[in-house]
Amino acid sequence: MNWLTTPNGRGYAPRAPAPLPTVSADALLAARELVLARVREDSRFLLAAHDGLDGDAIGSLIALHGLLSALGKRSSILIGPDDLPLPTQYRFLPPDGITSQPPPDISEWTVVLLDCGSIERNATPALRQGKHLLNIDHHHDNTRFAAVNYVNKDASCTAEIIWDLLHELQATLTPAIAQALYVALITDTGRFMYTNTSPTAHLMAAELLQAGVDVPALYRQVYEQQPLRRLTLLGIALGQIQRFDGGQLTLAVLSAADFDRAEANDSDSEGIIDELRAIKGTKVAVLAREDRDGEHKVSLRSTDGDVDVSEIARALGGGGHRRAAGFTTTLTPAELTAFLRQQIAAQLHGATDRAYVAV
Numbered sequence: 001m002n003w004l005t006t007p008n009g010r011g012y013a014p015r016a017p018a019p020l021p022t023v024s025a026d027a028l029l030a031a032r033e034l035v036l037a038r039v040r041e042d043s044r045f046l047l048a049a050h051d052g053l054d055g056d057a058i059g060s061l062i063a064l065h066g067l068l069s070a071l072g073k074r075s076s077i078l079i080g081p082d083d084l085p086l087p088t089q090y091r092f093l094p095p096d097g098i099t100s101q102p103p104p105d106i107s108e109w110t111v112v113l114l115d116c117g118s119i120e121r122n123a124t125p126a127l128r129q130g131k132h133l134l135n136i137d138h139h140h141d142n143t144r145f146a147a148v149n150y151v152n153k154d155a156s157c158t159a160e161i162i163w164d165l166l167h168e169l170q171a172t173l174t175p176a177i178a179q180a181l182y183v184a185l186i187t188d189t190g191r192f193m194y195t196n197t198s199p200t201a202h203l204m205a206a207e208l209l210q211a212g213v214d215v216p217a218l219y220r221q222v223y224e225q226q227p228l229r230r231l232t233l234l235g236i237a238l239g240q241i242q243r244f245d246g247g248q249l250t251l252a253v254l255s256a257a258d259f260d261r262a263e264a265n266d267s268d269s270e271g272i273i274d275e276l277r278a279i280k281g282t283k284v285a286v287l288a289r290e291d292r293d294g295e296h297k298v299s300l301r302s303t304d305g306d307v308d309v310s311e312i313a314r315a316l317g318g319g320g321h322r323r324a325a326g327f328t329t330t331l332t333p334a335e336l337t338a339f340l341r342q343q344i345a346a347q348l349h350g351a352t353d354r355a356y357v358a359v
């Protein structure tokens with residue numbers, strides 16, 4: 001079978017990833033200045049992030065909204081209907097300014113996309129019609145889709161960039177903003193465990209604690225208010241673990257029926273991938289979740305950096321970080337497994353053709 005002619009295909013033919021642009025320190029500083037100029041000069045801001053909101057996206061949205069409001073600006077957070085209500089673990093954060101409809105006069109608003117590696121990761125086309133479009137992110141493979149692209153791949157999380165802007169604009173770090181930033185920081189660093197846990201990340205944490213973050217109370221909100229259905233779903237996933245190639249690939253697939261059985265939704269699957277990556281011998285952990293259309297949302301994690309999972313994700317139209325990435329695919333689980341094994345082998349063993357080899 002050749003992937004290019006597989007039925008139900010919608011152009012998922014793997015492609016060789018384009019080389020990533022290098023951005024000089026000067027260019028990064030220039031982009032930062034452009035963002036600061038817009039924040040200082042413009043008066044109306046519509047904030048959005050990638051669909052399937054995670055802690056960094058939500059925390060960054062709420063913190064930037066708080067910052068803009070403190071500066072006397074008008075600000076709204078646009079969250080698509082599919083992402084509302086927010087995942088339960090983030091509902092304790094102040095939901096001020098959230099709307100699910102873009103304003104009719106969006107051409108008068110400055111649109112800020114946060115934590116969004118490509119504009120396709122947000123399904124609201126109206127966002128492209130803003131007066132200005134600012135792209136603030138830390139994904140190394142950000143597609144630089146906006147007029148202003150402030151993409152700092154060395155930031156542990158997008159919230160770290162917001163934290164820096166807050167300093168520069170001399171805004172007060174209120175307890176509410178500190179809390180939102182802290183949620184973003186701990187979720188994107190895996191509670192200070194992933195390679196993006198830089199000294200700056202810890203300096204930021206220290207300052208957020210000084211600003212009033214109650215660490216045990218916040219951890220309890222984010223990690224210890226789990227609805228039972230999340231653990232039911234985790235149990236189903238753990239019962240369906242598959243391992244390939246000596247355990248280098250650890251994979252679990254959750255079908256739509258599994259979600260029904262657990263009475264769970266997609267956001268309830270957050271965290272399952274961390275259990276998979278923790279299994280000894282794993283180089284790449286993958287969790288695939290079937291959605292209502294029969295497509296699979298695929299999350300990938302690399303344990304030791306030997307495999308760049310963002311390269312695998314980009315081959316099927318997704319993206320992410322070297323050690324954490326994702327994509328959506330129409331491949332069946334069997335096809336997906338074959339594709340992943342081939343891609344991992346190509347990276348580990350230097351197979352000559354990294355783009356797709358028909359099987």
Ligand SMILES: [Mn+2]
Nearest residue numbers: 056115158188
């Ligand atoms: Mn992020």
